[in-house]
Amino acid sequence: MNTSLFLPAARRLYIFSAAIISAILLPASVTPAQAADDVQLVIGGQPVAFVVQPYQESDGSVYAPVDFVRRMGGNYTPSSDGRSVDVTGSNGSKITVPFQMVKERYCVPVKQVADALGASVGWNDRAHTMTLRARIEVVKQDRDGLSIFTSYPIYYSVKRLEKPQRIYVDLLGADLASAPATVPATNPGVSYIRSGSISYNTVRIVVDLKKNIAFKIASGPVTSHVQVAMSGDGETHVATRPQPILPVPVPVAPRPLPVTPLPEPPQDTPPAASGLQITDVACNVVSDTLTQIVIKTTGQGDYRTETLAGPNRLAFDLADASLADGLKRLISTDHSIIKSIRSGVMKADGKKFGRVVLDMTKLVAFNVTTQPSDDGVEYVINVQTPAQATPPAPTVAQVPDSTLLAGKIIMVDPGHGGGDSGAVGIGGAREKDLTLTIGKQLRDLLASNGATVYMTREDDTKPSVAARPQMAIAAHADYFISIHCDDSGARNSHSGTTVYYHAQNAVCRRFAIDVVNRIAAVSGIPPNGVKSDTIRFQTGFGVLRGSTMPAILVECGYMNSESDLSKLRTPAVQQHVAEGVVAGLLDFIADTGNR
Ligand SMILES: [Zn+2]
Structure with missing residues (x-):
């Protein structure tokens, strides 16, 4: 790091004066939210995690960081x-909105933007949740x-059912009202x-087969x-081999769908039969921002989750699973978000599910990871809990699930x-x-785990400080990771x-906490902890x-430390630093809910 990362003084002055001018001209667009209420925004059936929490203005309109449009x-x-x-x-639709x-x-005002992008907008006043669902335009x-x-x-x-013969196409975050009945x-x-x-967020298109x-x-x-693509003759239909379109049959009144909202688990469940068993359910508070519900089972199976508002619940369903004798059916907690955990067995669509329901004070971001255990598989529901003003949480000692990186877009700087x-x-x-060498190792490691990775530079060039985050925004990056090495002057002073x-x-x-902990665990370079960039510069680092x-901006070690530098010049240590960043990113994704 050196001062070239910061904007030159003249540029800062310009921004400062521009802010004053727009404050005079456009008071509404720069007024910070006053006593605004936090709002949950759900897109694609999942709560979206934001750096700035969406909020409701006094006139009732909901505002959220405009990034949410990338989810659409x-x-x-x-x-x-x-x-x-x-x-x-x-689809090319455009709208210009105040911010x-x-x-x-x-x-930006969420409803105004969502309407323009073709969403159906739902509002649950009690749960303070705004839900955006895609309209189904043609089936x-x-x-x-x-x-x-x-x-x-x-x-x-897309799922296949044998008896009766059906194909299910489940559309996540879609609006049933817009779908044709038949x-x-x-x-x-x-x-x-x-x-x-x-569910409220999932439309099921059912194809009944003869x-x-x-x-x-x-x-x-x-x-x-x-x-x-479907075949009429037992072979997968190939699009390049056209088949005649048959006349439309006389419409037949559709049978009612057996896919109404899922029932709650019954008080008593039938005795265990063949198939999977849920053997234990536990609630572990891992840190101030992460609570894990660990569901132990005898093996791997298909699972699904759904969130239900009013009352707020998160349901985890494991297909063909029953409950082991002696499993506690109700766990009450004094957790701030999770009030109780209920287990039961339910039937839907002629199938049996082992169901674990979390009764929650509010709906929060979560994801599910799986890990092998001594005698089966553990499903872990990682529930994100709001960060509080507490000291840094201890290192989360868990095996990162590298599949969390699939589909993520990451800018390495x-x-x-x-x-x-x-x-x-x-x-x-x-x-x-050194930053380029480590950056390339980081890129390769992220890419090998399924992420889409871009770099602000891949050779000995110098993009401007302002251009680097702009590249990340243009690439629709989900995360930005800047790589630097420190310098404190006198030899071995830090x-x-x-x-x-x-x-x-x-x-x-x-x-930052997740990444520094993981680097420290593998690199052999001592951890200095995390710092706000305003410690180094009043308005922080430009990137x-x-x-x-x-x-985040990672200062891997000190160039003026003989010990740090000899490590940073060692390819194996460079690789370890990259591994630490990836593991920390995985922890962070798990902490904040995969989305
Ligand atoms: Zn630097």
């Missing part, structure tokens, strides 16, 4: 006059099979296509055009470059070379790894200030 396949840029934000939807600047995030069957078009890209899953079946093997709902026909998912994992060497260490070692976060941002601080996603 959209993008945004501040308008050229700096007074508004231009939002573009995945409120909160902790350097552009917060049709043609020579390419079943096609479902939604107003913006969503996740979906769709003409043109494939001779299909008797009905119907729409139903298995016989066992083959199908193939022909669309990507996140899409606004779900495609399921090797510090300095080109004419800017950064710190020059003992023997002439240059910071810009040693250790320090991770910086911006200002008082609690989310980025959590990210962190400019990032709209969780961002």
Whole structure:
């Protein structure tokens, strides 16, 4: 790190005066939220974790950091006059909206933007939750099979049921009201296509089959055009081999869907049969921001989760699972979020599920990870709990689930470059070379775990400080990781790894804690802890200030420390630093809820 990371004084002055001018011209757009109420925003069926929590204004409108449009396949840029934000939807729709600047995030009126991007907007006043659901625009069957078009890209899953013969297409975060009740079946093997709902956030398209026909998912994992290719003759239909479209049969009244909202677990459950067993359920408070519900089972099975509001519940269902004798059916806790945990067995769609329900004071972000145990598999529900003003949490001692990186977009920023060497260490070692080497190792490690990785530089060039976070925003990055090495002047005056976060941002601080702990565990370089970047500079580091996603700056070690430098020049240690960053990022994703 050196001063070249900071904006030059003239540029800072410009920003400062521009802020005053816009405060005079546009008082509404820069008024911070006053006594605003926190709001949960749900997109794609999942609560979204934000650096700045969405809030409700006194007029009832809900504001959230504009980043949420990326969950809907959209993008945004501040308008050229700096007074508004231009939002573009995945289908090309555009809207320009005013913003409120909160902790350097552009917060925009959610409903106005969501309406423009084609979402159906729901509001639960009691749970203070705004839910955005994609509209289902077209459901049709043609020579390419079943096609479902939604107003913006969503996740979906396709399941096969044997008795009766059915295909389920579950659309996550979609609105049933927009779906047609029935769709003409043109494939001779299909008797009905119907729409139903298995929860507020999940629409189920049911394809009733006359016989066992083959199908193939022909669309990507996140899409606004779900495609399921089907064959009428037992072979998977190939799109390049057209089949005649058969006449539409006379519509038959659809049978009621057996997919109404799931019942609560009954008080008594039948004795254990064959299949999986849930043998233990435990609630572990891991840190002030993470609580884990550990569900021990005798083996691996299909599971699903769903959140239900009013009362707030999180349900975990494990297919074909029963409860072991002696399993406690009700666990009461004094946890701030989780009031109690109930276990039971329920039947739906002719299937049996072992169900664990968390009764919660509010819905929060969560994800589920699995890990092998001595005699089966443990499912772990990682429940994010709001950060409180407490000392740093202890290191989370758990095996990171590297699958959490799949689909994530990460910007790696090797510090300095080109004419800017950064710190020059003992023997002439240059910071810009070490940051690039470690950055490339980090890139390769992240990519090998399924992440999409971009770098602000991949050679000896120097993008400007302001350009680096802009690249991350343009790449729709989920995380920004800047790599630097420290320098404190006199030889051996300091040693250790320090991770910086911006200002008082609690989310980025959590990210920094997770990363510094993991680096310390593997690198052999002592940890210096985490620091706010405002310790180094009044307005922090430009690369962190400019990032709209969780961002950290890792000072791997000191260039003026003989011990640190000899380690940082060792390829094995460089690799360990990269591994530590990846493990810390995984902890952070688990802490904050996968999304
Ligand atoms: Zn540096």
